[in-house]
Amino acid sequence: MNAPQRDVTLRFLAEPQDVNFGGKVHGGAVMKWIDLAAYACAAGWSGRYCVTAYAGGIRFVAPIHVGSLVEVEAKVIYTGNSSIHIALEVNACDPKSLNRRLTTHCIVIMVAVDQNGQSESVPQWDPQTEADKKQHASAIKLMEMRKQIGEEMQIFVD
Structure with a gap:
């Protein structure tokens, strides 16, 4: 078996169909790209089909313009029994200059599942470097904060 792949980068050009009414790339398009990169990262790490369980802390730092070269970087930062926590960063630039700038970042949690939708175990990730440990x-x-937020959010779902 090959070693799990901890990170992945998707690259593409932002297209006219990705634009919102303000002339910039729509936030929903960016979120789709994030989900695709998170899936590729989680599948590469686990060797299994994975589904999105959580996406949060998303910050839209700067707009993305049509024609920009977009890079979505995804990296495993924690593993549970069946979950894979992934940090994502979206950078964009004019392809003629290649001066990359951060546009968006967030955390996505993917869960490995079998053909019946039941969770499956994933390889554990152990941090090695100081940056990994942080x-x-x-x-x-x-995770602790999400638990508290989930409890507070119950008022909106009851």
Whole structure:
């Protein structure tokens, strides 16, 4: 078996059909690209089909213009029994200059599932570098915060 792939980068050009009424790439298009990169990363890590369980902390830092070269970078920062926590960063630039700038970042949690939709175990990721260890610790803090937020959000779903 090949070693799991921890990260992936998708690259493409932002197209006219991705534009919103303000003339910039629509946030929904960016979120779709994030989901695609998260899936590719999770599948590469686990060797299994994965589904999105959570997407959060999304920050739209700067707009993306039509014709921009877009890079969506996804990287495993924590693994549970069946979950894979992925940090994503979206950068864009004019393809003629290649001066990349951060446009969006977030966290997505994917879950590996079998053909019946039941969760399956995934290979565990162990942080090696100091940067990895910081991201791993941050992922654990974010899990605790999501639990609190989930409890607070119950008022909107009852």
